[in-house]
Amino acid sequence: MTIENLRAVAENMPFNKLIGLRVARLHADGVTLECGMRDELKNIAGVMHGGVAATLADAAVGIALARHFGGRRPCTTTDLKINYLRPIAHGKIVARSHLVRIGQNLCVGRVDISDAQRKLAAVAIVTYMLL
Amino acid sequence: MTIENLRAVAENMPFNKLIGLRVARLHADGVTLECGMRDELKNIAGVMHGGVAATLADAAVGIALARHFGGRRPCTTTDLKINYLRPIAHGKIVARSHLVRIGQNLCVGRVDISDAQRKLAAVAIVTYMLL
Amino acid sequence: MTIENLRAVAENMPFNKLIGLRVARLHADGVTLECGMRDELKNIAGVMHGGVAATLADAAVGIALARHFGGRRPCTTTDLKINYLRPIAHGKIVARSHLVRIGQNLCVGRVDISDAQRKLAAVAIVTYMLL
Amino acid sequence: MTIENLRAVAENMPFNKLIGLRVARLHADGVTLECGMRDELKNIAGVMHGGVAATLADAAVGIALARHFGGRRPCTTTDLKINYLRPIAHGKIVARSHLVRIGQNLCVGRVDISDAQRKLAAVAIVTYMLL
Numbered sequence: 001m002t003i004e005n006l007r008a009v010a011e012n013m014p015f016n017k018l019i020g021l022r023v024a025r026l027h028a029d030g031v032t033l034e035c036g037m038r039d040e041l042k043n044i045a046g047v048m049h050g051g052v053a054a055t056l057a058d059a060a061v062g063i064a065l066a067r068h069f070g071g072r073r074p075c076t077t078t079d080l081k082i083n084y085l086r087p088i089a090h091g092k093i094v095a096r097s098h099l100v101r102i103g104q105n106l107c108v109g110r111v112d113i114s115d116a117q118r119k120l121a122a123v124a125i126v127t128y129m130l131l
Numbered sequence: 132m133t134i135e136n137l138r139a140v141a142e143n144m145p146f147n148k149l150i151g152l153r154v155a156r157l158h159a160d161g162v163t164l165e166c167g168m169r170d171e172l173k174n175i176a177g178v179m180h181g182g183v184a185a186t187l188a189d190a191a192v193g194i195a196l197a198r199h200f201g202g203r204r205p206c207t208t209t210d211l212k213i214n215y216l217r218p219i220a221h222g223k224i225v226a227r228s229h230l231v232r233i234g235q236n237l238c239v240g241r242v243d244i245s246d247a248q249r250k251l252a253a254v255a256i257v258t259y260m261l262l
Numbered sequence: 263m264t265i266e267n268l269r270a271v272a273e274n275m276p277f278n279k280l281i282g283l284r285v286a287r288l289h290a291d292g293v294t295l296e297c298g299m300r301d302e303l304k305n306i307a308g309v310m311h312g313g314v315a316a317t318l319a320d321a322a323v324g325i326a327l328a329r330h331f332g333g334r335r336p337c338t339t340t341d342l343k344i345n346y347l348r349p350i351a352h353g354k355i356v357a358r359s360h361l362v363r364i365g366q367n368l369c370v371g372r373v374d375i376s377d378a379q380r381k382l383a384a385v386a387i388v389t390y391m392l393l
Numbered sequence: 394m395t396i397e398n399l400r401a402v403a404e405n406m407p408f409n410k411l412i413g414l415r416v417a418r419l420h421a422d423g424v425t426l427e428c429g430m431r432d433e434l435k436n437i438a439g440v441m442h443g444g445v446a447a448t449l450a451d452a453a454v455g456i457a458l459a460r461h462f463g464g465r466r467p468c469t470t471t472d473l474k475i476n477y478l479r480p481i482a483h484g485k486i487v488a489r490s491h492l493v494r495i496g497q498n499l500c501v502g503r504v505d506i507s508d509a510q511r512k513l514a515a516v517a518i519v520t521y522m523l524l
């Protein structure tokens with residue numbers, strides 16, 4: 001899958017579109033997503049809501065798997081774990097996934113979420129089950 | 132805090148508003164949130180995006196803490212873990228939090244996420260740090 | 263499986279034996295394990311090592327599944343998450359599992375770990391894959 | 394702290410001693426622990442018990458923090474998450490921690506657990522609270 005194919009799929013998925021994520025780069029072991037910070041993505045403290053980072057982590061592994069399997073293997077998230085390290089208040093949110101296991105049933109990726117200055121803001125591990 | 136006070140705070144938080152969550156009920160040890168399923172909250176498989184359930188889990192613990200502390204203790208999510216058990220395609224998404232630990236620095240809640248028929252769709256544990 | 267059958271299997275598993283866990287009770291949706299606190303299970307602070315609680319959480323779900331399937335379905339842990347709420351320094355460690363999802367491939371249980379006074383010391387969620 | 398100092402502390406911690414872990418190497422951002430696989434560390438399937446990998450993950454971050462703070466900051470695990478990717482049946486178990494956040498209250502590390510052939514067997518994220 002080219003980055004254009006992947007964008008067509010990933011960026012049109014309804015919730016991804018609501019969040020506003022973009023497939024920025026492809027890597028040998030994963031993808032980089034970007035999302036512009038905006039008021040709608042904030043919590044009461046005026047920084048990125050935890051749910052936004054979780055969504056980007058989930059999507060960064062799911063899109064890496066879509067690419068790995070050429071979009072031909074439906075799969076679903078079974079578990080997601082995330083640690084929030086630093087708040088992001090503005091600029092870009094960057095989510096880089098690394099697939100660490102492609103199994104017959106389960107696939108696992110880890111994700112680094114950073115701000116525009118590449119300061120680490122969250123780390124996550126996400127599991128997908130192939131259907 | 133009355134449920135009206137809590138709603139005023141929680142439902143106007145920008146990302147909660149984008150998702151469309153509502154504070155449905157207060158309990159001795161937590162709160163119940165509800166969110167109507169709609170196309171914008173779906174993934175490519177046509178079911179609730181994993182990020183939506185993570186957002187509800189995060190919010191269900193955060194809002195229970197806002198109520199516990201009368202809205203006077205700012206806090207931030209430090210870790211979130213969620214297992215997805217069953218897809219939700221339509222109807223309501225219901226998130227019930229139970230605070231299991233109120234510490235001096237860290238507070239922990241667990242969350243059951245169900246569909247309109249009260250079938251369990253996800254389970255989560257969320258940690259907040261008091262600031 | 264009777265509790266005696268289950269004990270024969272669970273308590274003779276090498277690492278469970280090293281830890282010293284015991285199947286204390288069976289419930290409709292899970293099991294209760296107990297483990298006597300002793301010096302060998304401690305960390306440098308003189309309280310239960312985090313690895314002990316993780317081991318009990320893992321075992322409490324695995325043994326509940328062994329019982330659910332009558333010991334006829336081999337399975338393996340795929341993910342474990344645990345939050346430590348309070349230290350345990352002496353007395354018994356009690357781990358009560360609740361199976362929340364028995365799927366075709368994945369089974370999920372949540373576990374409450376308490377001290378002898380039934381004060382909650384940790385909460386966990388554990389996933390097993392059926393082989 | 395030299396590796397000898399660190400070993401004196403870490404390898405004499407009672408539960409670490411029971412498991413048999415060894416501080417193998419120090420790195421700029423963490424440590425490498427090793428543990429010889431042996432029958433006592435196995436589950437009923439004859440492979441490493443999930444609790445052993447969780448213990449190594451916990452220890453690999455705790456020992457990296459002991460070194461970072463020169464052994465002068467007591468701390469306690471507050472949350473641990475681990476995904477099991479492949480079984481380990483014999484040889485060495487190698488746990489490499491990377492500290493990703495040293496905060497005023499919370500410190501987070503991620504851990505890669507591998508077998509003797511450096512095949513990845515588990516990935517974990519562990520949080521400690523400074524006391």
